[in-house]
Amino acid sequence: MMRALVLVLGALAAMSAQASGNADKGKQKVAQVCVACHGADGSKPSAPDQPVLAGQYYDYLVRALTDYKNGRRTNPIMKGFAAQLSKQDIEDVAAWFSSQQASPLHNQR
Amino acid sequence: MDSSSRFALDFGTLGLDQKSEMSQPILASLAAALFALGAQTALAQNKAGEDVPHPGTENFHAQCIGCHGIPGYKTAFPDVYHVPMIAGQQPGYIVAALKAYKSGDRSHPSMRGIAASLSEEQMQKLADYYGRPAK
Numbered sequence: 001m002m003r004a005l006v007l008v009l010g011a012l013a014a015m016s017a018q019a020s021g022n023a024d025k026g027k028q029k030v031a032q033v034c035v036a037c038h039g040a041d042g043s044k045p046s047a048p049d050q051p052v053l054a055g056q057y058y059d060y061l062v063r064a065l066t067d068y069k070n071g072r073r074t075n076p077i078m079k080g081f082a083a084q085l086s087k088q089d090i091e092d093v094a095a096w097f098s099s100q101q102a103s104p105l106h107n108q109r
Numbered sequence: 110m111d112s113s114s115r116f117a118l119d120f121g122t123l124g125l126d127q128k129s130e131m132s133q134p135i136l137a138s139l140a141a142a143l144f145a146l147g148a149q150t151a152l153a154q155n156k157a158g159e160d161v162p163h164p165g166t167e168n169f170h171a172q173c174i175g176c177h178g179i180p181g182y183k184t185a186f187p188d189v190y191h192v193p194m195i196a197g198q199q200p201g202y203i204v205a206a207l208k209a210y211k212s213g214d215r216s217h218p219s220m221r222g223i224a225a226s227l228s229e230e231q232m233q234k235l236a237d238y239y240g241r242p243a244k
Contacts, residue, residue: 048201049204052202060192062190073214
């Protein structure tokens with residue numbers, strides 16, 4: 001019983017963590033829109049105040065881009081780029097960046 | 110009478126379960142608010158009115174660990190998504206993010222409360238701490 005519950009909860013957690021965007025399409029979109037500042041895989045920002053995106057959580061990236069697009073986050077540069085992205089584009093781009101393994105980001109206190 | 114009181118007990122238990130499930134996000138946001146309040150009261154002001162760390166709060170990054178130090182941890186309020194990884198992030202971006210929370214340009218309630226309690230010097234120290242490469 002307990003084991004079954006653990007399995008079900010594990011499956012649910014795996015489902016919720018799964019990206020719904022298409023990383024391959026995201027890669028193409030990144031090459032058009034994001035590459036100049038964040039790098040093709042999101043690991044090499046071109047300025048010190050720009051974030052590393054490679055390896056970041058999928059749902060956080062979706063949230064950030066959506067917030068830029070709808071004006072909840074107010075960075076003037078990102079507003080312009082996010083405005084070009086559809087909801088599907090945002091999910092694809094987030095899927096690409098979040099799936100990049102080579103990243104300075106790491107889980108550490 | 111025996112059965113009716115048992116029914117009442119069962120009903121009460123059910124009601125409690127539902128309540129505790131529903132109030133989880135509220136409890137989490139309350140905890141975050143209290144946490145932020147605690148962070149604010151950990152600061153003192155010097156004679157010039159500038160924020161300075163209270164003695165004994167040198168390890169003020171402790172207030173970040175609760176959310177950012179747990180791999181896979183998710184926000185509970187205002188909605189649910191992964192708390193971003195900040196270890197290994199560019200220090201300049203971390204400072205920019207904290208300043209945006211402090212000024213209100215970024216809106217997450219817990220982060221606004223915590224950033225409001227930080228001086229720029231503290232922000233820079235936190236950024237340098239988290240921005241260091243993986244060991």
